[in-house]
Amino acid sequence: MADTLHRSPVLRHREDAFARLPEGLEIVAEPDVALADLRVPEGAVASATGVVGVALPLEPNTWVARPGGQVVWLGPDEWLVSDADERPEALEAALRAAVAPHDGAAVDVSAQRTAVRLRGRHARALLATGCALDLHPSVFGAGRSAQTTLGLVGVVLLALDDRGEDYRILVRPSFAGYLADWLLDAAVEFEPPGPAAAL
């Protein structure tokens, strides 16, 4: 892209705080990428395969990798497609061209969500302070996703590994500052001497 218009990452003011997190926790605000909300009626899901590059995942609450990004199952006829290499309007146009003839739809939602990467050996415990779902790797391993509440904020949560140590959290940008503050506050628990001191 030849943009000269300056982009402003939503969490640019939290980066210093993220850098001071205790050992065992890492939070990174990921660069914004093109995102499209894709709707394809049952029976026409194959119409999207060409543009998406992989078959749309049909198992609820899963995600799969695709060239340049990922596809997240959001509903029986709804997916979230990401693409780090494509311009938002181009991604929307390509998907829409593929699925509109089949009564599908595609909408550019690139700025509708921003991504936070949470990693480290305390990552699962930190999430468990505010997420009611079972995040045990045997239940929520790599490839699993959930539309859930973290603290008081609606998020899409993706498991990126099978050890409970790597997650991507998609959040509405307007809530991202609050969520970042919530995550930073939850991390206080893991500062030295750490939770073992309570036992």
Added chain:
Amino acid sequence: MRVDGYGRIDRSRTLGFTFDGRSYTGHPGDTLASALLANGVHRIGSSVTLGRPRGISAAWSEDATGLVQVEEPFPEPMLLATTVELVDGLVARGLGGQGRLAEVADTARYDRMHHHVDTLVVGAGPAGLLAARAAARRGERVALLDDRPEPGGSLTGTERIDGRPSREFVADVVAELATHPEVAHLQRTTAFGRYDDGFVLALQHRTDHLGADAPRTLSRQRVHRIRAGRTVIATGAHERPIVFADNDRPGILLAASARDLLHRYGVLAGREVVVFTGDDAAYAAAVDLADAGAAVTVVEARPQAPAHWAGAAADRGIPVLTGSLVAGTEGAPGDGRVSAAVVTGADGARTVLGCDLLAVSGGWNPTAHLFSHVRGTLAYDPALGAFRPGEDLDGVAVVGAANGTLDLAGCLREGASGERPPSADGEPERTPGAIVWRVEGPHDRQFVDVQRDATVADIARAVGAGMRSAEHVKRYTTIGTAHDQGKTSGVLASAITAELLGVPIEDLGTTTFRPPYTPVAFAALAGRERGQLFDPVRTTALHAWHVGAGAVFEDVGQWKRPRYYPRPGEDMEAAVLRECAAVRDGVGILDGSTLGKIDVQGRDAAVLLDRVYTNMMSNLAVGRVRYGVMCGPDGMVIDDGTVLRLAEDRFTVITTTGGAAKILDWLEEWVQTEWPDLRVHLASVTEQWAVFPVVGPRSRHVISRLFADLDVSNDAFGFMCWRDTELDGVPVRVARISFSGELAYEVNVNAWYAPAVWERLLAAGEKHGITPYGTETMHVLRAEKGYPIIGQDTDGTVTPHDLGMAWAVSKKKSDFIGKRSFSRAENTDPLRKQLVGLLPTDARTKIPEGSQVVEFCPDGALPAPPVPMLGHVTSSYRSAALGRPFALALVKGGRQRVGDVVHVPVGDALVPAEITSSVLVDPEGNRRDG
């Protein structure tokens, strides 16, 4: 007093504490109660109503009496001395029934933790430990909770299990559990409520016992939210007191509690001990207290003492008075501690036995609270004289004493869950107990709920007043409503009520247990959701700019929106008048990004919009914008906004800021449940698009300067049209929509670029004096034009016609949501309240919003009430354009009354105001096109 050779406290270290202003010492491992008793302090406080001396009646959370106020390290009211772990520097005082909330902010952290387990075991006594171990060995995910500082439950250490001291057995099981990574073992954690689908809440005290060393980084208390496939309730049993006259004195303890104090803390709670029992277990207390140096006498309600225990007593020279009852007590002057037990012998003779400790056992009440929380039925067990789980519940197992199994061998067997149970070596066989709830005596000195000062006389009054149910008697007498929720008094209240009614207790039943099992502080329930994290704060992409510009923010739902941007020395009124004038005379710019936006896509998109808006949308041309109103089925306005037609099969629906989520849900509900045949898809794009209205007569110059490719002439780009353009290759959509009556361009861009585009607009407008303005100015400008705010000028009882927007209600469409209601007689009543303008005739008074509107009162005073109301003021501002304050109001038949003067009571004054059209500025619409 403290006795050597007993207790698991750390005597190598000494802790200082203060109680009722006096300094004492104790040891790590003590509770406040054990340390006080070790120091000979038996009176803790006074009773709430009668002011009688009260001490400590039990060793743990079932204590009905020993409430204290903690002052240091942090003020907390109504804590049980028996559950406060002693720390250095603790300051507490006894209570006379009520405590005092802290007047300083609590700076401790509180949080919560979610768990999912196959098996949850509540209680780490012998049964619970084995149940947890069996589940762990099966490879399950397990949580084991126990409310005391250390595991082991009622095991005192004197028992032998599988040939070894019982504490070694406990240590072995705990060590094995620690090797299983999927086992969470939490002490100091009380499961306080069980709910449907295996959901259990538990409160953990994490740092209180660390005193001044408690890390500030850790939560002080944590609420665990546990979802369990199966719950094992191994919560033990509470010993049951016996009701007799003056049974409330300091020095009267449950027998097992006296024994617990000895073995846990090395505290001998009396030197001259009377043990009053009808149950075998109290003999273990009698024997252990005697071995520790006390002079003990047993008052045995049964005609014969159990053989094993009779021998043990004889070996120690403990007299056992069989067939005898304690009918009353005497107290010492001063602290009121028990000084004698008045005993009625088998022959009816009365004996006074001097004592400084009266240890009582009336048997055992299974701690079946968690079972009862999910409506598990409790059944009366005549052998126990108490209620125990009386049915099987899916996903619940009740084991050990909680199930009414009182012998250790039985507890081990039930806990082992099918594994080979360890042996309880040398345990004497239990013999049937005597069920004694009450010894005859004066009703008004026989305390049933000691904390509530409620006696047998109170139950008699309840029964005399016609109460026939345990639940009614509870509420009439308050028995079982104190901090302990009737742990020791509940069954007694049922038994004595049954006695007074002359019915069997099994017919009367008992009250239902409800959460919480023990008190839970609101701070713990609030967790981290307080202060800055109390509720999510939503901010737009420009928030940092607004902060830097000195904006004063307004909460709009969860959004923080700039209300106005004061310059030095300006108050809100001055700033808003300046901002309004700048917009009407030059150009202003607003961050409108919070407006709700919904992408509507599909070949039936226009069909859907025709059904949900009152006006026609299907004939809107691509490239055009139309204002629309949405109503509920009752015909009342629920939202309004504009619609952009992007393509034949695609629209953008703009909602109010507050209606964004609600309207998307509303549309989805119709699409998914009523019209699933429509080929249409909805998606929220509220945050996708940053929106900046550039407003005012000079706005065209700003837009044309920044977007050189855009023909901004009125002919090429008319009112209620939108055009796409680009800025440095980034798509930008500009729409001529006006919420002020001025020439205006709403600039829409992917929110990634919001700050950059905003800065470019400011730069482009600099020479025109472009002025950022906030929501307050936006409100004034729209009100001057009579544009309503849904939710401010409407309240769910207002139709489009009431707002003067009959033009927005289609007469052509065959149907739409709300249409049917518009033909109801009520909706055509000419006296419905209608939106009008109000001009205070003095041209000075700004009428408070919410003020009532009444008929003009010629004599300057309100008539006698009830004063007929004409309506109320919905919006009120000062207007730079009008040079005076004005208001919008809903007034009965208002549009027919333009020109009338009415009165608005404000405080004691009546403010005269003239009814006008709701459009006060530029009614001809001359300013719209610049």
